[in-house]
Amino acid sequence: MTARVRRTRVALVAATAAALSAALAGPALSAPAVQQQVVQQHRATHDAMRAAVRDGVPGVTATAQDTHGTWRATAGVGDLRTGAPRTPADRYRVGSITKTFVATVLLQLEAEGRLSLDDSVDKWLPGLVRGHGHDGTKITVRQLLNHTSGVHDYTSDSDFVRSYFLKDGFFRHRYDSLPPAGLVAIAMKHRPDFAPGTDWSYSNTNYVLAGMVIEQVTGRPYGTEIRDRIIGPLHLRATSVPGTRVTVTRPSSRAYGKLAEEPTGPTYDVTELNPSLASSAGEMISDSADLGRFYRALLGGRLLPPTQLKAMKTTVKAGDIPGARYGLGLIDRELGCGVHVWGHGGGIHGSTSEAVTTPDARHSLAFNFNGDWSGDNAAVVEAEFCGDR
Numbered sequence: 125m126t127a128r129v130r131r132t133r134v135a136l137v138a139a140t141a142a143a144l145s146a147a148l149a150g151p152a153l154s155a156p157a158v159q160q161q162v163v164q165q166h167r168a169t170h171d172a173m174r175a176a177v178r179d180g181v182p183g184v185t186a187t188a189q190d191t192h193g194t195w196r197a198t199a200g201v202g203d204l205r206t207g208a209p210r211t212p213a214d215r216y217r218v219g220s221i222t223k224t225f226v227a228t229v230l231l232q233l234e235a236e237g238r239l240s241l242d243d244s245v246d247k248w249l250p251g252l253v254r255g256h257g258h259d260g261t262k263i264t265v266r267q268l269l270n271h272t273s274g275v276h277d278y279t280s281d282s283d284f285v286r287s288y289f290l291k292d293g294f295f296r297h298r299y300d301s302l303p304p305a306g307l308v309a310i311a312m313k314h315r316p317d318f319a320p321g322t323d324w325s326y327s328n329t330n331y332v333l334a335g336m337v338i339e340q341v342t343g344r345p346y347g348t349e350i351r352d353r354i355i356g357p358l359h360l361r362a363t364s365v366p367g368t369r370v371t372v373t374r375p376s377s378r379a380y381g382k383l384a385e386e387p388t389g390p391t392y393d394v395t396e397l398n399p400s401l402a403s404s405a406g407e408m409i410s411d412s413a414d415l416g417r418f419y420r421a422l423l424g425g426r427l428l429p430p431t432q433l434k435a436m437k438t439t440v441k442a443g444d445i446p447g448a449r450y451g452l453g454l455i456d457r458e459l460g461c462g463v464h465v466w467g468h469g470g471g472i473h474g475s476t477s478e479a480v481t482t483p484d485a486r487h488s489l490a491f492n493f494n495g496d497w498s499g500d501n502a503a504v505v506e507a508e509f510c511g512d513r
Contacts, residue, residue: 136295164195165192166188169197173199175503176493179498180378180387181498182200183209183494184494185212185216185377185411186212186491187485187491190486190488194413196412198212203377204380204391210377212374213411213413214375214411215372215374215376215410216372216376216377216477216492216494217420217472217473218410218415218470219470219476220331220470220471221467221468221469221479223470224422224467225388226338226346227452227453228353228422229338229346229350229353229354229430230452233338234495235429241435241452244261244262245273248336248340249337251338252305252333253275253312254312255312255313255334256312258276266452267321269330269334269452271450272321274318275316275333276315276316277311277326278308280314288436289383291384293472297399298370301368301398301400302403304332307332307401308329308333324441324450331405332404337415345356354427359429360410360414360417362409363408363409363410365407365409370399371395371396372395378474379495380494381496381497387497391495406470406472407472415479416481419467419479419490436452437451437466438452438458439451453468454468455468455469461509461510462505463482464483465480465509466480469501472496475492475493475496476496476498478490478505489505
């Protein structure tokens with residue numbers, strides 16, 4: 125959702141208690157030795173986090189979990205003014221990672237027989253997707269979720285960019301409440317990017333519409349469905365759907381952005397903003413431990429029946445992004461060492477995040493940069509899953 129995220133489009137972006145207990149109880153290792161082993165196994169990841177800080181990111185917080193246990197680490201600062209460090213428990217805006225939650229709810233509704241992925245958007249949102257060649261009768265819910273709808277991305281609208289991503293507009297409008305239908309209307313001022321089903325292009329409008337479909341099907345806000353179906357059952361205590369709340373619940377760090385098209389010039393504190401500008405495309409808040417738990421549960425089959433999980437993992441080529449394919453709110457990426465990871469990246473003002481797990485849900489990583497203009501998040505992922513062990 126930031127200028128950096130718009131340039132890169134998609135920021136390609138479980139150990140069981142018994143396994144951990146067995147490791148701690150192993151006769152050859154004392155508890156301190158086990159902890160040292162865990163630290164050593166993630167040293168490449170920590171090095172990549174420190175490199176991101178040297179590259180200009182204010183701070184990084186990360187949590188990884190694998191068969192050896194849970195590892196948490198930070199680098200850099202959480203507050204440029206005071207120098208206070210980031211903490212492993214930091215909550216942060218997760219941006220487009222929200223999309224996986226939204227897609228999961230829609231797939232649960234399909235499993236319950238309350239909708240079909242092949243329903244037209246117009247069936248649930250009659251007349252909304254119209255204008256300049258857009259036609260909701262020819263677009264399916266599935267095409268929203270895998271970004272093959274052709275619906276224009278409202279965050280690419282030049283007026284929207286000036287009002288919410290660049291300095292003068294941001295400070296005038298950071299507390300505006302933007303209704304989802306208004307975001308869709310911005311997209312409808314433009315022609316579709318392509319005919320439905322003929323190509324792929326990442327569009328935040330797709331997931332604003334997906335959130336609105338959830339509300340039409342259930343009669344309740346999409347955030348309420350996420351809370352009742354995912355956040356509550358998985359005990360994700362740091363995760364929330366803030367709606368129009370402008371603050372991030374503590375513990376949290378400050379978030380920083382350049383509010384410019386190029387990553388130069390002054391750095392601004394952009395922590396407080398009304399996340400309705402992202403809506404169901406990217407408004408959620410979480411922490412690294414919760415995100416790891418969510419993706420392990422999802423890939424481990426705890427949130428969806430096999431049919432729906434298979435549909436979610438049915439991918440299309442993600443444009444020209446090397447090694448990446450896009451499912452339904454879920455990205456499959458092949459890393460340089462041949463390992464595949466599933467998850468999603470997310471960006472919003474002052475925040476860049478990644479959350480991924482291996483296909484067997486036994487090794488997860490989630491992390492956040494509290495800056496939106498620099499840092500190599502792909503390098504952190506590669507270090508965790510491909511680094512020397």
